[in-house]
Amino acid sequence: MSDIFGRIGFLQEGPFAIPRWEAVFSNIDLLWQGALVTLTVASLGLALALALGTVLGVMGASHWTGPRAFARGYVEFYQNTPLLIQVFMIFNALPMIISGLFIPVITIGILGVGMYHGAYISEVVRAGIQSIGRGQLEAAVSQGFTYVGAMRYIIIPQAMRIVLPPLTNQAVSLIKNTSVIAIIAGGDLMYAGDAFAGRFGHYGPTYVLVGLGYFLMCFPLAILARRLEDRTRVA
Amino acid sequence: MITLVDVCKHFGSLHALQHVDLEVPAGQKLVIIGPSGSGKSTLIRCINMLEKPSSGQVVVDGVDLTAHRAPVAKVRQSVAMVFQSFNLYPHKTVLDNLTLAPMVVKGVSRDEATESALGYLQRVGLSEKADKYPAQLSGGQQQRVAIARALNMHPKIMLFDEPTSALDPEMIQEVLEVIIDLANSGITMVVVTHEMGFAREAADRVVFMDEGRIIEDGTPEHFFVNPQHDRTKLFLSKILR
Ligand SMILES: Nc1ncnc2c1ncn2[C@@H]1O[C@H](COP(=O)(O)OP(=O)(O)OP(=O)(O)O)[C@@H](O)[C@H]1O
Numbered sequence A: 001m002s003d004i005f006g007r008i009g010f011l012q013e014g015p016f017a018i019p020r021w022e023a024v025f026s027n028i029d030l031l032w033q034g035a036l037v038t039l040t041v042a043s044l045g046l047a048l049a050l051a052l053g054t055v056l057g058v059m060g061a062s063h064w065t066g067p068r069a070f071a072r073g074y075v076e077f078y079q080n081t082p083l084l085i086q087v088f089m090i091f092n093a094l095p096m097i098i099s100g101l102f103i104p105v106i107t108i109g110i111l112g113v114g115m116y117h118g119a120y121i122s123e124v125v126r127a128g129i130q131s132i133g134r135g136q137l138e139a140a141v142s143q144g145f146t147y148v149g150a151m152r153y154i155i156i157p158q159a160m161r162i163v164l165p166p167l168t169n170q171a172v173s174l175i176k177n178t179s180v181i182a183i184i185a186g187g188d189l190m191y192a193g194d195a196f197a198g199r200f201g202h203y204g205p206t207y208v209l210v211g212l213g214y215f216l217m218c219f220p221l222a223i224l225a226r227r228l229e230d231r232t233r234v235a
Numbered sequence B: 001m002i003t004l005v006d007v008c009k010h011f012g013s014l015h016a017l018q019h020v021d022l023e024v025p026a027g028q029k030l031v032i033i034g035p036s037g038s039g040k041s042t043l044i045r046c047i048n049m050l051e052k053p054s055s056g057q058v059v060v061d062g063v064d065l066t067a068h069r070a071p072v073a074k075v076r077q078s079v080a081m082v083f084q085s086f087n088l089y090p091h092k093t094v095l096d097n098l099t100l101a102p103m104v105v106k107g108v109s110r111d112e113a114t115e116s117a118l119g120y121l122q123r124v125g126l127s128e129k130a131d132k133y134p135a136q137l138s139g140g141q142q143q144r145v146a147i148a149r150a151l152n153m154h155p156k157i158m159l160f161d162e163p164t165s166a167l168d169p170e171m172i173q174e175v176l177e178v179i180i181d182l183a184n185s186g187i188t189m190v191v192v193t194h195e196m197g198f199a200r201e202a203a204d205r206v207v208f209m210d211e212g213r214i215i216e217d218g219t220p221e222h223f224f225v226n227p228q229h230d231r232t233k234l235f236l237s238k239i240l241r
C-alpha cells in the first residue's frame, strides 16, 4: 500500500498536487481567453505571412532586378534577427518614430509573426516557383499572359503541391512563435499562463495546460503536413 | 507580317544571331533549317520576344516589338508558339489547357472558348481526350493538344520550334499531318524542323542557317535541287544521304 502511495505521492504534494489542479481548473477561463488571443494572432498572422510570402516569393523568383533585390534584403533582414527583438522594436521604437502612434498589442503580434514568417514563406515559395520548369513560364507568356498572370494561373498552382508540406511546417512554428508577445503583455495563452502561475503559484498544472493548448493547435497541422508529404512522395 | 532588321543576339561572348534580316509576308509557310547550334531557336524565339535581341528591330503584325514599352503581351496573343517539349499545363485537363488563355488573356466567355476548343480538338483527332490530363497522353497526342491550344487563340502567326524532335518515330507522322493540314489554311507559319519531307511538301520558302546567319533563302525546289552555298550542299548531303 505504502508503495502505491509513494508513487502517487506527487498528486498529494509538490508542484503537481491535486489541489493545485483543482485551483487551476476553477479559473480555466483565464487560460481560455489567452488561447483565443493566440488563435486570433496566429490566424491573422498566418494570413499576413502567406500574402507577404507569396508576393515576395514571386518577386524573388522574377527577373526584375529591383523587386528581386528588395525581396532578398527583406528576407535577409527578417531571417537573421530574432523575432523577439523585432516585436520589441515594433512595440517600443515605432511609437517613438511616429509619435502618438498607438498599436494594439494584438496587432503588434500579427505584424510581428506575419512579417517574420512572411520572410521564411517567401523562400519556400521562391524555391517552389523555381522548381517548375522554365518551359511552363515560356508557354504561358507566349500565349499573352503577363508575368504575374502566368504566376497566378500556371506556375503557383503547380508550385503549391510542392510547397504545401514546408508551408504547413511554417504555420506550426508561427503558432508557437505567437508566444513572443507575452513579453509585451500580449494577453495570449503564454502570457495568461505566466500571469496565472505568477499570481497563484500553481506553475505545474498551468504550464502543462498551456503546453497542451499549443499542442492542440499545432498537432492537426503537423498531421496534415505528414499526410501531404506522403502524398507528394507517391505522386 | 514579320520583319527582322539587322537582328543580333549575344549570349555573353557567343554571337547566336549575327545581323539577320528576314521578311515573312502574310500567309507564307517558312521553314528554317540548319545544323544544331546555328541559331534557329534563337531566331524563332526573337519573333515573339522569348529572346530579346541584343540589337536590331523586330516588327510583327505592324508592331515594333523592340521599341521601348512595346505591347509585347498583346502581340503574343496572335502569335502562337508550339514547343519541342510540348509544355502543356500539367495541372489542367486537355480542355482547360485550350480554354485558359482565351478566357483569362483575351476575355472570351467560357462557353465560346469551350466550343471552339472542342472544334480544334476534333480537328487534331483528340475529341475523346478533352477531360484527360496531359500526363495521360502519348507524346504525339500531347503535341497535337499543344497545337490545338495554340489554335484556340485564333492566332495570325504560328511558330513551331522542332515540333516533332522529341517524339518517337511512330508518332512523328500524326503530328506532321496536323501541321500540314494547317499549312493549307491561310495562316502565316514559321517552322524550325529537321523533317525534310515536311519542308518539301508544306513550305513556300526554305531558309538555311549556319553560325547565326541566314546563308540560303529560296523556294523548296531551289533549296533541295539547286543550293548555292557549299555549307548547304554539305548539310544536305549528310541529311539526305
Ligand atoms: N540562353 C542561352 N544562354 C547561352 N547560350 C545560349 C542560350 N540559348 C542558346 N544559346 C547558344 O546559342 C547558340 C544558338 O542556339 P540555338 O538554340 O538557337 O540553336 P539551334 O539552331 O536551335 O540548335 P538546335 O538544332 O540544337 O536546337 C548555341 O551555341 C547555343 O548554345
Ligand SMILES: [Mg+2]
Pocket (backbone or CB within 6 Å): B040, B041, B042, B162
Ligand atoms: Mg533549337
